[in-house]
Amino acid sequence: MNTLALTGLSLRVQDLERQLAFYRDLLGLEVLHSEGGRSALSPAGRSFTLTLVHEPTAPLRPQPTLGLYHFALLLPERKALAAVFRRLIEARYPNFQGASDHGVSEALYLADPEGNGIELYRDRPREQWPFHGDKLAMVSKRLDLDNLLAESAHSAPLDPETTLGHIHLHVASLDEAEHFFRQFGMEVMQGDYPGARFLAADGYHHHVGINLWARGRTAPPESTGLLEYTLWLEPSRKERLSSLTLSDPNGARVRVEGR
Incomplete structure (x- = not known):
């Protein structure tokens, strides 16, 4: 039984309609309610809620700065990942940023229209995860996108059973961030990745990633991004x-x- 899960995330957004066109119309999340400048969306399976908080005067957060690196949506199977990837291609979505095979998972990287990083991924079975001794050994290798697309001849929005798999943050101090997340029962699963650490509960590869790649740069106050x-x-x-x-x-x- 899992002891920890990510179930919600809120973003401050400058252009609500443009963001809804992406999350609702392209990715296929359903709007649960919209009131007072706040719109809550979820996949049909209701495993998490994404809340968009409209602040039209908010400056766009520069990248990279301390805060969200990406949030990651976990698809239940490889075919579902291929189908949403095909949907992004057919829509000619311009903010696709790359793809990687991490050993534990296959991942697609993109940004929403305001630059918030998103990872779409599927996990490999745990018995296939790479280890060095008893230490997890995630990697970043080229993902064969043609092979992935061959999994699904048809495009589709996010699978109803999509979950919020993990978040990855730019932080000023790895030690400080690690100490904070340990109070929730997470432990370091991989600590030898350059400038980054990955923490999780329940033996997962990571519920939270932390990195120093923003080099301490900060965004203007009240910028768009993770709330x-x-x-x-x-x-x-x-x-x-x-x-x-x-x-x-x-x-x-x-x-x-x-509970």
């Missing part, structure tokens, strides 16, 4: 926390929920 994210914790871990609303090392709110 908060929600963690589901099993009760025994939830009860150990001093508060159910915290601030991460970059100042984003972290809300904790559970």
Whole structure:
């Protein structure tokens, strides 16, 4: 049984209609409700909620700066990843950034219309994950995109069972960020990746990635981008926390929920 899951993420956005055209119309998330400049979306399986908070005067966050590197949507199978990739190609979506085979997963990278990083990925079975001894050994190799596309002859939006698999953050200090995320029951799964660490609970490859690649650069106050994210914790871990609303090392709110 899993003891931790990511169940929500909120972004401050400058152009709500353009962002809805991407997340709703292209990726296929459903609008749950929209009121007072806040629009909540979710896949049909309701595993997570993406909330867009409209602030039309917000400056666009420069990249890279401390804060969100990307959030990652986990597809349930390779065919589903291929189908949404084909949909992006057919739409000629311009903000595709690359693709990698990480050993544990196959990943596509893109940005939404305001530059927020997104990873679309599928996991390999755990028995196929690469290890050096007892240490996870994720890699970044070229992904064969033609081979991936061969999995699905037809395009489709995100699978209804898509989940929020992990988030990856630019941080100022790896040690500080690691200390923060350990209180939720995460441990370092891989610490030898240049300038980055990957933490998770339940033996997963990572629920959170942290890196130094922004070199400490900060965005203007009230910029677009990550406002908060929600963690589901099993009760025994939830009860150990001093508060159910915290601030991460970059100042984003972290809300904790559970049974």
